[in-house]
Amino acid sequence: MTERKYTCIICPQGCEITVTLDGEEIVNIEGNTCQRGKTYVTEELTAPMRTLTTTVMSASGRPVPVRTSATVPKEKLFDCMKEINAVTAPKGVRRGDIIIDNVAGTGVSVVATADGE
């Protein structure tokens, strides 16, 4: 049996969660205050996901903040950043505009989170 410790990042409470593993199999999860923590550590062990928050350069030369519209597989973050770094947000981009559709084949969009110039 092995133990792995996680800090849940789902809410500000930041519960310290301990997962007991028998090989690859999860045999116990404790320290989570709610079900979301259990889901979080299970996902971390099997298919970790992240919301990507970054900026895209706009046609005016100023960065526009963007984020993915949903979580993407952690292993795809580098591919997502490659695509994001290769695009320019159009002049007059508005909050909520889709900058990239289906980034890195994830089925998730990259969306502006503020107005550009």
Ligand code: SF4
């Ligand atoms: S386990 Fe629940 S209460 Fe604790 S940090 Fe995660 S989401 Fe918040």
